[in-house]
Amino acid sequence: MSEMIVVVTITLLAVISPGPDFAMVTRNSLMLTRRAGVLTALGIGLGVTVHVSYTLLGIGLLISRSLWLFHSIKLVGAVYLVYLGIKMLRAQPAQQQAQATAASLSDWDALRTGFLTNVLNPKTTIFIVSLFMQAVRPDTPLPIQIGYGAFIALAHMAWFSLVALCFSADTVRARLLAARRRIDQTFGCLLVGFGALLAISSSK
Secondary structure, three states: OHHHHHHHHHHHHHHHOOOHHHHHHHHHHHHOOHHHHHHHHHHHHHHHHHHHHHHHOOHHHHHHHOHHHHHHHHHHHHHHHHHHHHHHHOOOOOHHHHHHHHHHOOHHHHHHHHHHHHHOOHHHHHHHHHHHHHOOOOOOOHHHHHHHHHHHHHHHHHHHHHHHHHHOOHHHHHHHHHHHHHHHHHHHHHHHHHHHHHHHHHOO
């Protein structure tokens, strides 16, 4: 029981901490549509299942002990975050462009954006690998470990879906859409900043 409490507590604290996932869901929910935000959240949950899967297979241990492999993953993730940030910074402020962007982001694109943002985030790799190595006992039955993984993924989906619902509410969007350009610039800078920090840390 104590193991379960530790897993649940650490997971909830990690999920609500701000990062690229939060920035992407918030931006898509606010600037685009509620559907885009929720699908981005679902994509993040699917990304988490990838981290859980390779951790349970033992590949997570290899990643944590192979510096070149871990730094390579961090560098790829950094490039992707910078790419997303630059796209936001270059977005046109006109209302027509906002409507065109919302229409052009398909369900698949929203899902893929959330998935890639999470699966290329080395912080999630560190979190899940460390959680299973430190909090979960080696003799814990595999079905229970899979259950922990499912909980982690569902917790991400639930939290970020809630974030999407909140930021896509009409009252919130009505107040903030007038500052669309500044919001895009803010989230763009955040993603570029996250990416730059990852790139710097991967070179050390």
